[in-house]
Amino acid sequence: MTQKTALLIIDVQVGIVEGPIGPVYQKTSLVQTIKKLREDAWKRAIPVLYVQDTDVAELGADAYAIHPELAPLPTETVILKQATDAFHETDLHEQLQSLGITHLVMTGCKTEFCVDSACKRATTLGYDVTLVSDGHSTTDNTVLRAEQIIAHHNVSMHGLGNIGPFILVRDSTEDVLTPAHDTYR
Template sequence: MNHTTALLVIDVQVGIVEGTPDHPNPVYAKESLVQTIQTLIDHARTRSIPVLYVQDLDVKDAGEEAFAIHPALSPAPHEPVIYKRATDSFHGTDLHEQLQALGVKHLVIVGCKTEYCVDSACRKATTLGYDVTLVRDAHSTTDNAALHAEQIIAHHNTCLHGLGNLDPFILVRPSEEDVLVPSHDSYR
């Protein structure tokens, strides 16, 4: 099976990663998150694997620092940035069309926040026909009233691993593996 891969970087905006005066809590393990995502972006670029960014319009107003993509993870001039309002990166956007135009069959997903936009993108991608690799140590969130961020991340890594919709499914893999090469066929 031919798998064309793309790296999807979700909501790594300054206001989410670093926090804002209104929401002062940065995401869990922000330094290692940024470093891991930057390494994956570098690997994708070196191998001419498309990198696409999703940016949430509800974080702050465009032009404000909190709205901007984290400076350590900035897109290259040719890399698309898809703007969204919903937690689902595909809803009301042309993300699916852009991926189809690139011939993508395998999505590697990283970013923020685990239980919202990352989870939604993983699940929706499988219903659209994409195999998904969620990078175990390249997504993050903040504490909520019920769970600490570390628990939320662990829970999602566990429940999303192997989740599928008919044929396409999600694998959760650590960044130490070559996550840009799909391993789904070895499980079919």
């Protein structure tokens, strides 16, 4: 099966990556990983879409903005969302469908909330998903350290599927922009 890929960058807003909601675990390496993936996507003419959470801060506040090192180009799509699920009451699915996308490479913040729900929902909508193991992050909670949350999600999400489409967890050192799902079907 021929697949068409898009890179999805979820909630890498200043208020999450840097604070006050963050800083997220290994924020510098996270930003660099996503930045490199985005540059690779640009070189290969792979669409890059951003998701921005309207609940992070007031519109116009520094914390609301997408991290300056990852700021979208004026021609790139930014999906505004209110729910943890990037597809809920947004036009993300329609945007992806109009581009003919069948494979999503997922990155961003926060692992156990918005990244988790976007990955799972994408499979129910028919997309194969590659979750970049070192391309998502979060903060500590009262039970687990951020590092544990990330590790748990990298293990529990790998292979998770809904009938046909499923999630593969791959490291950014691999060619994550090329889907590997068909080798497992």
